Amino acid sequence: MSSEPTLQQIAESVTRSVLNANDKDLEGFQKIIDESxxxxxxxxxxxxxxxxxxxxxxxxx
Known part of the structure; x- marks a missing residue:
């Protein structure tokens, strides 16, 4: 069994602060995701x- 989270688990764990972030913050977050x-x-x-x-x-x- 894989210990990696499912896409649904990741989506459910997104916090309100990310959902309410501005475009600049989201771009920075996207860069972190891409590098990860x-x-x-x-x-x-x-x-x-x-x-x-x-x-x-x-x-x-």
């Missing part, structure tokens, strides 16, 4: 690289 997605994708890619490297080292020994 990049970090998550990079982390997944790093995990794959480490796994592939580990598997290749096991096969060589």
């Amino acid at each position: 997605i990049k970090v998550r994708e990079s982390h997944r890619n790093l995990q794959k690289l480490v796994k592939n490297y580990s598997n290749s080292m096991i096969q060589r020994s």
